[in-house]
Amino acid sequence: MNAPIIREPVRTAVSANKDATAAARELCQQLSHPEIGFVLFFCSAEYDLEMLSDALASEFGDLNVAGCTTAGEVTPDGYDRGSITAIGFDRNLFAIDVELVESLDRFALSDAQELVSRLVASCRQEKVAPIKGHSFALTLLDGLSSQEERVLMTLNSALGSIPHFGGSAGDDIHLTNTHVYYRGRFHTQAAIVILVSTPLDFEVFTTHHLRPLDDKMVVTASDPNTRTVFELNAAPAAEEYAAMVGMRVEDLDVSTFALRPLAVRIGQEYYVRSIQRVNPDGSLTFYCAVENGIVLTAMKSDSLFDDLAGHFDRIEAEIGQPLITIGCDCFLRRMELELNGEEENMSRFLQAHRVIGFNTYGEQYDGMHINQTFTGVVIGQRNRNG
Numbered sequence: 243m244n245a246p247i248i249r250e251p252v253r254t255a256v257s258a259n260k261d262a263t264a265a266a267r268e269l270c271q272q273l274s275h276p277e278i279g280f281v282l283f284f285c286s287a288e289y290d291l292e293m294l295s296d297a298l299a300s301e302f303g304d305l306n307v308a309g310c311t312t313a314g315e316v317t318p319d320g321y322d323r324g325s326i327t328a329i330g331f332d333r334n335l336f337a338i339d340v341e342l343v344e345s346l347d348r349f350a351l352s353d354a355q356e357l358v359s360r361l362v363a364s365c366r367q368e369k370v371a372p373i374k375g376h377s378f379a380l381t382l383l384d385g386l387s388s389q390e391e392r393v394l395m396t397l398n399s400a401l402g403s404i405p406h407f408g409g410s411a412g413d414d415i416h417l418t419n420t421h422v423y424y425r426g427r428f429h430t431q432a433a434i435v436i437l438v439s440t441p442l443d444f445e446v447f448t449t450h451h452l453r454p455l456d457d458k459m460v461v462t463a464s465d466p467n468t469r470t471v472f473e474l475n476a477a478p479a480a481e482e483y484a485a486m487v488g489m490r491v492e493d494l495d496v497s498t499f500a501l502r503p504l505a506v507r508i509g510q511e512y513y514v515r516s517i518q519r520v521n522p523d524g525s526l527t528f529y530c531a532v533e534n535g536i537v538l539t540a541m542k543s544d545s546l547f548d549d550l551a552g553h554f555d556r557i558e559a560e561i562g563q564p565l566i567t568i569g570c571d572c573f574l575r576r577m578e579l580e581l582n583g584e585e586e587n588m589s590r591f592l593q594a595h596r597v598i599g600f601n602t603y604g605e606q607y608d609g610m611h612i613n614q615t616f617t618g619v620v621i622g623q624r625n626r627n628g
Contacts, residue, residue, distance in 0.1 A: 266297035279333025283309035285326035313412025313573035314601030320589030337368035346389035354400035381408030385603030398609025409570030409602035443561035443622035451549035457540035516613035561622035569599030
């Protein structure tokens with residue numbers, strides 16, 4: 243159970259080559275090692291995905307490869323766009339397997355239980371580490387499926403004590419098609435569930451930098467199936483939101499939504515419900531679940547950098563410097579950084595903490611679908627018993 247730590251327990255790679263075949267070849271060259279047992283990647287949706295899937299299958303052969311499209315990439319060099327980045331995991335320290343969920347709207351508890359059982363059996367067979375206390379799950383979902391809440395709630399029941407995080411796939415903010423990758427093919431209206439078992443220290447966490455204001459609005463007319471709000475406080479939704487932020491409806495855009503988000507309070511915590519767009523009828527479509535009767539609280543930004551740095555300081559004090567951090571970083575956070583001229587500083591911070599990941603259309607944490615967070619796992623460089 244206490245495998246020796248070799249020189250490169252993980253390898254990272256990035257390619258900015260716009261040719262899908264060449265990009266896949268560059269990834270394979272950078273990750274090439276006889277002990278690599280699993281590859282996780284995040285890629286721009288600007289690639290020819292059919293060509294990329296063929297190239298990945300050709301380059302990596304029988305190696306288990308999984309990933310998704312993004313709204314921006316977090317690479318070994320920090321933030322990027324139009325690229326593909328990947329992590330290769332050493333089979334001696336990571337038992338990893340992946341399952342596909344195709345019918346998101348029909349994903350039942352029995353399906354989830356069978357899926358988790360298969361993943362657990364596969365990872366246990368590798369004898370890298372015990373499952374209990376040494377495993378976490380990563381989910382990647384079609385970010386435009388509107389099925390995250392029901393899938394995550396169902397899956398969380400089956401995972402039990404296994405911590406879980408993930409992100410919703412993006413498409414470079416086109417909001418047309420998002421994809422997950424499984425066994426040589428990109429899929430829409432689908433999700434992948436990845437189970438990771440390792441003897442190394444790790445911590446799954448989520449954080450955001452937003453604080454509540456006094457302004458509140460009640461959802462008085464909505465369509466939960468499409469995440470559309472028609473009325474806030476019994477007034478047209480877009481008009482009411484615009485009045486709250488002091489703008490005209492026609493001036494509302496994605497930068498407004500990034501800087502002036504709304505959140506729902508559950509217990510003592512606030513969970514952001516990000517606005518996706520203003521519709522021609524004056525309604526608002528959200529990235530997360532909304533329904534009649536919920537109270538939305540206006541939020542303000544504190545320091546995004548200080549909040550994230552505080553979490554890394556705490557985690558690294560407990561488990562040491564990261565071997566790798568897999569990060570799901572909401573694209574609206576990156577937009578806020580860009581608007582405030584802080585993107586380059588954050589890019590250097592992510593690089594220093596070995597973050598590889600992507601900008602998402604939503605994040606997932608222990609069965610919840612959330613927005614405008616940084617959610618991920620920090621994996622330390624030492625064994626739990628070392």
